[in-house]
Amino acid sequence: MKWIISIHEKIFSELNVRLFEKNIMFLAIGGFIIHLILILLETQLGVEIFSGKTNLSSNPISALYTPFTFILVYEAFLLIYYLPRSFTTSVAKEYEIISLVLIRKIFKDIPNLDFDNNDLLNSNNIQLLYDLSAVIIIFYMIYLFKKTWHDIPKKETKKNLEKFISYKKLLSVLLLPTLIILCIYNFADWFNSVFYSIDPYSGNLDGVFFKDFFTILILVDVLILLLSLQYTERYSQLIRNTGFIISTILLRLSFGVEGLLSIVLLLLGVVFGLIILRIYKLAEKAY
Secondary structure (H helix, E strand, O other): OHHHHHHHHHHOOHHHHHHHHHHHHHHHHHHHHHHHHHHHHHHHOOOOOOOOOOOOOOOHHHHHHHHHHHHHHHHHHHHHHHOOOOHHHHHHHHHHHHHHHHHHHHHHHHHHOOOOOOOOOOHHHHHHHHHHHHHHHHHHHHHHHHHHHHHOOOOOOOOOOHHHHHHHHHHHHHHHHHHHHHHHHHHHHHHHHHHOOOOOOOOOHHHOOHHHHHHHHHHHHHHHHHHHOOOOOOHHHHHHHHHHHHHHHHHHHHOOOOOHHHHHHHHHHHHHHHHHHHHHHHHHHHO
């Protein structure tokens, strides 16, 4: 297993992580400027670029959607980077990604606000209220999740976990090219739909990439759960890890629907994970 550790350390070295962070920063800034220019060309000069196929061209505020997309890719990279550390660390990073997806969605939906109509509680305004409320609630849930996690007493294990950690490092190495392939494929599919397709883009824009990414995360989490069975005999830990997988499944399901149901599934996923962790904390203190 030494070769796995060696490959992991080379790929996820501090230098490479910093380099990736720097490149993402430049891409985010460049993407924001390019998106803003395209919006101005279409709205001010009448140049048909998006041709009404997406709502990302109606207002300069929508340009914030692009840099947040790059930030989310960086967060997905960090999730892979933290994967070998602990199950709880990965789940906490998943929740952070979900909160950023919601914030990005808010920037997309703000131009759709309608205050001219007498009915202020129209569907667009209500949806934004749902999203804003969900961001606040999830942000607080993440705080409680991390606080609970740090308060859990650490118990020493008699079993050697080096081999288990090596397995998780192998998974993180395999996940990295998967992340890159997913980014390229989903971007190409969206680009083709917006700029070359005759019909408007009809997919869930907020679920692009993350719908597939969270599906893969579920499979990886299940594999880690199965691998962990030979290293722990504690029932509480088994239930905790299984509960985290259920939480991830709920998050994944939210990308397949829209509106209030999507928000409900997101909140249910995070709250379920928090409750599981709190019960696990009580069990660890009791036994």
